[in-house]
Amino acid sequence: MASATTDPRPISILRCANCGAANRIAPSPRGAPHCGTCGKPLPWLVNATEATFDVEVRAAPTVVVDLWAPWCGPCRFVGPILEELARDWAGRLKVVKVNVDENQALALRYDARSIPTMLVMRDGQVVDRIVGALARPQLVARLEPKLKPRKPPAQVPGGTR
């Protein structure tokens, strides 16, 4: 049944870690969002539902889907770590949070029998699956190899000397 409330292009408010500006950002399969005020890459963390999930996970950077619930202690432990990583890896990581209590079809689709379950996705494919909370160093060690390489720095024409 079609519903007017299932907007396929949801807007998320992303706050710039550099200047604090609030940016209204729609999901995009290309690039990564940058602050409209200062131009720095924005920490990309959004909440998705069954209606918006497929469009939110189509993103150029590596995506971590956090299947969580408010009553889950380990989820509350790992949530702030993912927020930090979204800041530290702005432009290279997108975090998509899914409340499994409100979106049980997604929990079923990804067989998330215990939470937190984190799905690491690249180009729409699940490339790793992390079940249970990890401390930040372990999570970094697990996720960092899955990030895409940074773009090479722009070549600066060499001067003569």
Ligand SMILES: [Zn+2]
């Ligand atoms: Zn900014």
